[in-house]
Amino acid sequence: MDWLIAPFRFGFMQSALVAALLVGIVCASIGVYVVLRRMAFIGDALSHTILPGVVMAYLHGWSLPGGALVAGLATALGIGWLSRREAIREDTAIGVVFTGMFALGVLLMSTARSFRDFSHILFGNILGVTGADLRLMGLMTVSVLALLVLFHKELELTSFDPTHAEVIGLKASWLRYLLLILLAFAVVSSIQVVGVVMTSALLITPAAAASLLTHRLWRMTVIAVGVAVLSGLIGLYASFYANASSGAAIVLACTGFFMLAWAWHALHQRLSQPQIEDVWN
Amino acid sequence: MFPYSHRVHQDAVPDAPALQVCDLVAAYPGTRRLALKGVTLCVPIGARVALVGHNGAGKSTLLKAVAGLLPVRSGSIAIYGNPPGACHHRVAYLPQRREIDWRFPITLRKLVLTGRYVHLGWLKRPTREDWQIADAMIDQLDLSDLRHRQIGQLSGGQQQRALLARALAQEAELLLLDEPLNAVDAETRTMMIQLLQMLRQEGKTVITATHDLGRLETDFDGALYLAEGREVEPPPGTFSGMKVGVLA
Numbered sequence: 001m002d003w004l005i006a007p008f009r010f011g012f013m014q015s016a017l018v019a020a021l022l023v024g025i026v027c028a029s030i031g032v033y034v035v036l037r038r039m040a041f042i043g044d045a046l047s048h049t050i051l052p053g054v055v056m057a058y059l060h061g062w063s064l065p066g067g068a069l070v071a072g073l074a075t076a077l078g079i080g081w082l083s084r085r086e087a088i089r090e091d092t093a094i095g096v097v098f099t100g101m102f103a104l105g106v107l108l109m110s111t112a113r114s115f116r117d118f119s120h121i122l123f124g125n126i127l128g129v130t131g132a133d134l135r136l137m138g139l140m141t142v143s144v145l146a147l148l149v150l151f152h153k154e155l156e157l158t159s160f161d162p163t164h165a166e167v168i169g170l171k172a173s174w175l176r177y178l179l180l181i182l183l184a185f186a187v188v189s190s191i192q193v194v195g196v197v198m199t200s201a202l203l204i205t206p207a208a209a210a211s212l213l214t215h216r217l218w219r220m221t222v223i224a225v226g227v228a229v230l231s232g233l234i235g236l237y238a239s240f241y242a243n244a245s246s247g248a249a250i251v252l253a254c255t256g257f258f259m260l261a262w263a264w265h266a267l268h269q270r271l272s273q274p275q276i277e278d279v280w281n
Numbered sequence: 282m283f284p285y286s287h288r289v290h291q292d293a294v295p296d297a298p299a300l301q302v303c304d305l306v307a308a309y310p311g312t313r314r315l316a317l318k319g320v321t322l323c324v325p326i327g328a329r330v331a332l333v334g335h336n337g338a339g340k341s342t343l344l345k346a347v348a349g350l351l352p353v354r355s356g357s358i359a360i361y362g363n364p365p366g367a368c369h370h371r372v373a374y375l376p377q378r379r380e381i382d383w384r385f386p387i388t389l390r391k392l393v394l395t396g397r398y399v400h401l402g403w404l405k406r407p408t409r410e411d412w413q414i415a416d417a418m419i420d421q422l423d424l425s426d427l428r429h430r431q432i433g434q435l436s437g438g439q440q441q442r443a444l445l446a447r448a449l450a451q452e453a454e455l456l457l458l459d460e461p462l463n464a465v466d467a468e469t470r471t472m473m474i475q476l477l478q479m480l481r482q483e484g485k486t487v488i489t490a491t492h493d494l495g496r497l498e499t500d501f502d503g504a505l506y507l508a509e510g511r512e513v514e515p516p517p518g519t520f521s522g523m524k525v526g527v528l529a
Contacts, residue, residue, distance in 0.1 A: 166350055
């Protein structure tokens with residue numbers, strides 16, 4: 001079993017391990033809400049739209065996470081604001097903003113010397129995590145978790161019954177903005193690990209797998225975090241031993257867990273078919 | 282401590298009716314068609330009033346406007362003498378079943394508990410008393426065995442009872458029920474009708490949207506007939522009871 005422990009004798013692997021843990025926790029716990037509220041598309045869009053912010057920051061020598069955060073927050077608020085208008089449908093608004101911002105990012109990249117400089121932003125590189133990255137991820141994880149716990153009751157209610165929330169004076173749109181902002185935090189903290197192109201997989205796939213296995217919110221969150229953290233570890237080993245792209249390996253591991261959950265769910269449904277009919281009749 | 286609404290809780294105006302609606306005009310956001318075209322209604326405290334009409338007549342719209350879910354274009358609404366939203370805990374609204382995401386991973390007990398949230402506001406967690414009230418309502422609606430079941434695994438009648446249990450847990454004075462007896466089993470129906478009678482004894486005011494003309498006389502004190510967003514004369518031979526609208 002030495003091959004399991006050996007990689008962590010290196011400092012960069014220890015940093016990568018902490019990064020995998022933090023990003024798994026933050027993305028999966030917020031991902032549960034993203035999946036339950038059917039916001040998968042917005043999560044995907046948000047991770048792509050931070051590209052111009054990151055590229056701009058890189059070209060001007062500003063802080064990369066800072067640029068990402070500004071672009072992420074601008075998109076989160078922009079989409080939230082656009083979707084309040086009835087003139088265009090929300091998914092259309094997201095489609096327009098998402099592709100426009102991503103194209104702007106690509107255009108900015110093409111004005112720089114080469115695309116190579118940006119491959120770690122696009123696809124992530126968990127082995128290149130620095131101390132500063134870790135501090136940022138830690139800060140993001142703590143803030144996201146704290147806010148999720150503080151506003152859990154309201155997030156839950158506005159997710160399944162926004163009408164009741166409005167009747168008691170609780171504005172569902174505020175919680176939506178809060179979730180979009182937390183989503184921006186999660187995305188920013190995971191760019192280094194899986195890159196902008198695949199971040200949404202870390203948000204959505206673990207939570208989707210967990211949603212197939214349980215009907216309890218807290219269990220779903222625990223399972224999703226477990227899947228994300230395990231996938232992070234698998235990606236880490238794949239990077240270390242096979243020199244594979246860490247982002248891709250992590251995402252594929254998530255997909256693998258999802259397929260296992262799907263198989264279990266299908267099997268369980270087939271076995272308990274008569275009981276389920278019983279419930280519905 | 283930190284209420285959801287920034288408006289201050291206001292006391293009921295003495296001698297004001299439970300609900301006074303004057304010449305109310307309302308439309309759904311983003312649409313031009315008026316869903317209510319000048320409706321007037323007065324419901325005294327403790328009355329049970331039915332809003333009767335076909336689908337699209339404006340029954341649900343009127344309840345939504347009173348619940349503060351729709352902006353008022355013109356006219357006025359006064360609940361115990363105050364504008365809608367002045368005192369959220371005084372009004373409970375029972376939505377139609379389709380307004381809720383029944384697939385959400387939450388138990389029946391937690392759903393009923395959300396009826397207490399208006400008394401909690403931001404950051405405060407439900408107390409033991411809140412759980413006790415929720416459990417008492419669950420018992421009252423004969424849902425005790427199902428309290429830990431996920432809400433999507435309940436039958437239609439059980440879901441409707443769960444929503445009523447939540448409305449009761451809110452301990453509101455004015456209950457707005459949108460088609461509570463629509464597509465429910467006989468057992469649920471009987472139970473809900475008994476509960477509505479009990480609420481009347483407690484002095485609560487209940488306004489119910491229905492398109493069922495059958496039991497109006499026994500279950501209600503008065504009725505307002507609606508068609509295309511306006512009050513209409515009761516069809517010949519139907520129940521009208523206490524005068525709540527402008528027409529006879």
